[in-house]
Amino acid sequence: MSKVTIDTGTSRATPSPVPGKRTTVPSIRTRKQDGTTQQPIVMLTAYTMRMAQLLDPHCDMLLVGDSLGQVIYGLPSTIPVTVEMMCAHGAAVVRGSWHALVAVDMPFGSYEESPEQAFASAARIMKESGCAAVKIEGGEAMAPTIDFLSHRGIPVVGHVGLTPQAVNVLGGYGVRGREGPEAQKIVADARAVADAGAFCMVVEGVMEEIATKVAQTVPIPVIGIGASAECDGQVLVTEDMLGLFERTPRFVKRYDDLATRIGSAAQTYADEVRSRTFPSPDQTYRPKG
Ligand code: KIV
Numbered sequence: 567m568s569k570v571t572i573d574t575g576t577s578r579a580t581p582s583p584v585p586g587k588r589t590t591v592p593s594i595r596t597r598k599q600d601g602t603t604q605q606p607i608v609m610l611t612a613y614t615m616r617m618a619q620l621l622d623p624h625c626d627m628l629l630v631g632d633s634l635g636q637v638i639y640g641l642p643s644t645i646p647v648t649v650e651m652m653c654a655h656g657a658a659v660v661r662g663s664w665h666a667l668v669a670v671d672m673p674f675g676s677y678e679e680s681p682e683q684a685f686a687s688a689a690r691i692m693k694e695s696g697c698a699a700v701k702i703e704g705g706e707a708m709a710p711t712i713d714f715l716s717h718r719g720i721p722v723v724g725h726v727g728l729t730p731q732a733v734n735v736l737g738g739y740g741v742r743g744r745e746g747p748e749a750q751k752i753v754a755d756a757r758a759v760a761d762a763g764a765f766c767m768v769v770e771g772v773m774e775e776i777a778t779k780v781a782q783t784v785p786i787p788v789i790g791i792g793a794s795a796e797c798d799g800q801v802l803v804t805e806d807m808l809g810l811f812e813r814t815p816r817f818v819k820r821y822d823d824l825a826t827r828i829g830s831a832a833q834t835y836a837d838e839v840r841s842r843t844f845p846s847p848d849q850t851y852r853p854k855g
Contacts, residue, residue: 589667595765607799618662632671647673656695669699674731681714703729705755709762716763724759728771743776760784792817
């Protein structure tokens with residue numbers, strides 16, 4: 567797919583003035599020093615230019631998550647998400663941001679086969695989107711791939727615990743690590759991902775005790791989702807925290823109720839169109855004078 571550019575002179579994508587420098591991979595990595603993170607890392611998902619513009623001033627990192635499969639495309643899981651989708655949405659988010667580090671998820675099937683396959687997919691995602699890092703799901707099994715990428719100019723965000731691309735193996739999206747052996751495996755996965763060279767990692771959907779153990783064990787920043795306040799940062803799916811869906815997992819805090827607000831704005835618009843009160847003279851072109 568060719569790189570898409572927007573005519574910023576004529577579209578709504580006109581970027582805001584660009585103050586300062588974009589957050590870098592080393593600056594995220596070094597937030598955690600000797601096991602301590604003074605300033606927690608703020609991450610949210612973004613899939614579009616406009617959402618990126620709105621979130622960027624408040625976030626250290628924007629994640630173009632493959633959750634866009636469900637959130638944007640209405641797919642049943644992240645399994646059908648393609649590299650093309652990630653490139654297009656990644657590029658939109660990079661265009662809409664100037665401060666946050668943008669990381670893009672590598673979709674299912676684009677990296678698991680071999681480190682070489684992962685390199686080709688990640689290089690394409692970075693070239694076409696302009697993102698600074700990619701995220702890979704998986705623990706010990708993915709360590710050689712993370713090592714391969716991070717030694718070849720591709721910064722990697724790890725992802726352990728509940729890994730949604732493995733939904734068919736896991737049998738659902740329930741919290742991980744209720745049993746002792748699985749808890750130990752998640753900690754070992756996190757260690758392997760950190761040792762392989764990831765600069766930070768997401769820990770998703772695990773019991774508090776495990777998240778705490780992971781955060782205390784690995785030297786790199788651990789960003790939690792459905793994990794615990796002990797993590798070095800937090801991430802949520804933006805549409806969940808804005809209240810755009812009726813059903814959200816227990817770990818989501820809703821900071822707004824946009825579904826209700828959008829519904830009532832659409833209702834008011836529909837009423838005004840039907841009663842011919844919109845457009846009013848204020849929204850109508852007439853000769854000046
Ligand atoms: O795809 C995604 O949005 C993610 C986050 C939930 C961490 O991986």
